[in-house]
Amino acid sequence: MAGRFFKKRGANGQIAGNNPATSPVYVGMADKQTKFVALVHALHGDLYRYSYWLTRDAQVAEDLVQETFLRAWKAIDTLQDDKAAKGWLITILRRENARRFERKQLELVDLDDFPQSHPDxxxxxxxxxxxxxxxxxxxxxxxxxxxxxxxxxxxxxxxxxxxxxxxxxxxxxxxxxxxxxxxxxxxxxxxxxxxxxxx
CATH class of the missing domain: 1.10.10.10 (Winged helix-like DNA-binding domain superfamily/Winged helix DNA-binding domain)
Known part of the structure; x- marks a missing residue:
């Protein structure tokens, strides 16, 4: 009777079925993390360039990309087709950029006032x-x-x-x-x- 209440221990002393390396949850998380890291490495440059064009500010652009990747991580399970990843991330980035303006009204800068590189x-x-x-x-x-x-x-x-x-x-x-x-x-x-x- 007591055997039903206690989990069987393996030769290494661990409770059978509790090895994190073979746990389906752990394997699923590892797959999710691998997929996400691959997305970041493959598309960070493209997202940053697009973000910089939208914001015209290096720091804001990088923050926007980080917010985009944070939202992407939370929703990575919704990405069914890896070929659609770039469009999916651009859509998230565009929404994050719109949220930036919803959170606070940023001062609009006239393009003529925007610092330009001197030809020299x-x-x-x-x-x-x-x-x-x-x-x-x-x-x-x-x-x-x-x-x-x-x-x-x-x-x-x-x-x-x-x-x-x-x-x-x-x-x-x-x-x-x-x-x-x-x-x-x-x-x-x-x-x-x-x-x-x-x-």
């Missing part, structure tokens, strides 16, 4: 082009900025962007077309201005 500090023509592109993308209307950033920085297709933003694909493609046209026009104006400066 740029080390190459490529860096100057990247700086120019960064400034001009930041000046695009938000409805054009976000799809363009998702495409350029995130590598998402028009259909994936439509899903992420809750828009139809035609709207996304139109916004991408207009964003690129506005950048092209700004580039043409910059070339003309440089041409007149040398003439």
């Amino acid at each position: 500090q740029l080390h190459s023509e490529q860096e100057m082009e990247n700086e120019w592109l960064r400034r001009h993308i930041a000046r695009l209307p938000a409805q054009y900025q976000e799809p363009l950033l998702l495409q350029v920085l995130g590598g998402f297709s028009g259909e994936e962007i439509a899903d992420l933003l809750g828009l139809n694909k035609h709207t996304v493609m139109t916004r991408l077309f207009r964003a690129r046209n506005q950048l092209k026009e700004a580039l043409e104006q910059a070339k003309q201005t440089r041409g007149h400066g040398h003439g």
Whole structure:
């Protein structure tokens, strides 16, 4: 009778079935942690770049990425398809960014007041082009900025962007077309201005 109330001990003295290495809960947690660590390693850079474009502040961008990964960890079991991980994380990041504005109204900064790199500090023509592109993308209307950033920085297709933003694909493609046209026009104006400066 007493045998039913006491658990059987194995040769090592541990109660049978209580070995954490073989416990289904432990194995499940290890799988969950492995999956999460792989996500962090694979996608941290992409999320940070996107976050930085949204916030234009390195510290806020990193905080936003950390919040995103914290929420992702809590919901990792809902991610059924690893191929959808990037879009899933971008969606979480966008929601976290929106929450940032709900929690407190941040002071809006005029882009002209935003500190820009001085041309003498740029080390190459490529860096100057990247700086120019960064400034001009930041000046695009938000409805054009976000799809363009998702495409350029995130590598998402028009259909994936439509899903992420809750828009139809035609709207996304139109916004991408207009964003690129506005950048092209700004580039043409910059070339003309440089041409007149040398003439």
